[in-house]
Amino acid sequence: EVQLVESGGGLVKPGGSLRLSCAASGFTFGNAWMTWVRQAPGKGLEWVGRIKSKADGGTTDYAAPVKGRFTISRDDSKNTLYLQMNSLKTEDTAVYFCTTDRALGAFDIWGQGTMVIVSS
């Protein structure tokens, strides 16, 4: 079964850090481009960033609000995607979803999401 399972969410103070993980199974993770999307409570979807497959360079792109604070990485040996979040702000409070990325905004497999709350 094709599956993505996020973990690592929780409550963190402003200025703090958190690392999210996304465990993949049921498909060839190493060949996949992967993306993080977030959704603030009661709000719409927001693209966070993506990482290409190593075969396509393994490069990353980020949305302006998180650039310089968030880092996306992958460990293909563990079929796991990561999102390192530093200097967290209250406006980063959201459910964070990992997805597979067909490119150009087509995200076809989604995890269930993990909640991040940034509050003092």
Add this chain to the structure above:
Amino acid sequence: QSVLTQPPSASGTPGQRVTISCSGSRSNIGSNTVNWYQQLPGTAPRLLIYSNNQRPSGVPDRFSASKSGTSASLAISGLQSEDEADYYCAAWDDSLNGVVFGGGTKLTVL
């Protein structure tokens, strides 16, 4: 303010056809393909349409979409109660070098 503009709400009765619009600009919809997502309450989004008008396997053919210039639209025919959900459009934006989403349209089946 979302880069892509969708109406905040839409509604229809069972069996009706409804359309949801998505307006962008030259740097996103005007230059790249459009994708649509359905998000049922309390669940993760689901890819409904990719590459302007392609349905992933498992998506009923009641769902269709089109694109013209810097706008796109999603059509749902034979509306069913289980179609009540939030719908989002998305596209790559060449100027922002990232994916942009519409603000979402809440579809109510009356």
